Amino acid sequence: NWNWTHRDPDYLPPEIDTTKPSIARVYDAFLGGKDNFAVDRAVATEGMRHFPDRGEGARNNRAMLFRGVKYMAEQGIDQFLDIGSGLPTMDNTHSVAQRINPAAKVVYVDNDPIVLAHARAILQTDERTRVITADLREPEVILDHPEVDGFLDFSRPIGLLLVAVVHHLADAEDPNGLVDTYKARLAPGSYMQLTHFCSCAPEMRELEAVLLQMLGTGRARDMPEIVRFFDGLDLVEPGVVHVPEWRPEEPVSHPLDLGGVCVAGGIGRKA
Numbered sequence: 001n002w003n004w005t006h007r008d009p010d011y012l013p014p015e016i017d018t019t020k021p022s023i024a025r026v027y028d029a030f031l032g033g034k035d036n037f038a039v040d041r042a043v044a045t046e047g048m049r050h051f052p053d054r055g056e057g058a059r060n061n062r063a064m065l066f067r068g069v070k071y072m073a074e075q076g077i078d079q080f081l082d083i084g085s086g087l088p089t090m091d092n093t094h095s096v097a098q099r100i101n102p103a104a105k106v107v108y109v110d111n112d113p114i115v116l117a118h119a120r121a122i123l124q125t126d127e128r129t130r131v132i133t134a135d136l137r138e139p140e141v142i143l144d145h146p147e148v149d150g151f152l153d154f155s156r157p158i159g160l161l162l163v164a165v166v167h168h169l170a171d172a173e174d175p176n177g178l179v180d181t182y183k184a185r186l187a188p189g190s191y192m193q194l195t196h197f198c199s200c201a202p203e204m205r206e207l208e209a210v211l212l213q214m215l216g217t218g219r220a221r222d223m224p225e226i227v228r229f230f231d232g233l234d235l236v237e238p239g240v241v242h243v244p245e246w247r248p249e250e251p252v253s254h255p256l257d258l259g260g261v262c263v264a265g266g267i268g269r270k271a
Ligand code: SAM
Pocket: 023, 024, 027, 061, 062, 065, 083, 084, 085, 086, 087, 109, 110, 111, 112, 115, 134, 135, 136, 137, 162, 163, 164, 165, 168
């Protein structure tokens, strides 16, 4: 029974290991959330010691996620596949999309069981939202999953979200090949939003070293490597940029600080 919010507050499903940091919980700690444990906060604290952005990078990424979802919904996208969705925070893909189109459907996918545990409790009343535990590195499992293929219509355009997740793939895991596999399944008119740790600032190498050592994952890649993930798609203006520069709704001050340059991304459309 995953409905652990109604149980003893100290109860944790056995799948949730609080002795090892988890990507979703460390990200939550960077965002200033409450769904994390001491072991996760230790990674965030050490990360911020080397990369003192006060969590701005994570917040800028999350803000661009929502501007991107809003943009796609305004273009008529009414179904989203959000892979590496993370813990549900104050705002979420489905609420942003459904503000534009109340009929919009969203499937959340994450390989961390804590995401399903939290999301089920919050989303169980929303009929247009599904949550599954699955791994980005197994595209067939995700794309052929009954909650994905049976719920979203792959013959029509989809908004694919790979936001701050591909940097958790090592080079040896063939991130380009994996992203290409997902793009190949999309119908014409679909969009892909992707953001990624960017190695633009030298301090990013220090953050990368902390994450690789303490969390075992977190690769920074350079702009050409990030642009490469969009091969075969038409980039929506302004292209692949540092996330605060992607269609900002408020003026952006320059030069960008650490929290501004650490993540880059964009949206591409399949012709
Ligand atoms: N997309 C959200 C955002 O940008 O706000 C969350 C990003 S968070 C940095 C990365 C998420 O990807 C975490 O929740 C983590 O559990 C998930 N993740 C990492 N590797 C994954 C994989 N191989 N398959 C599925 N999810 C993964």
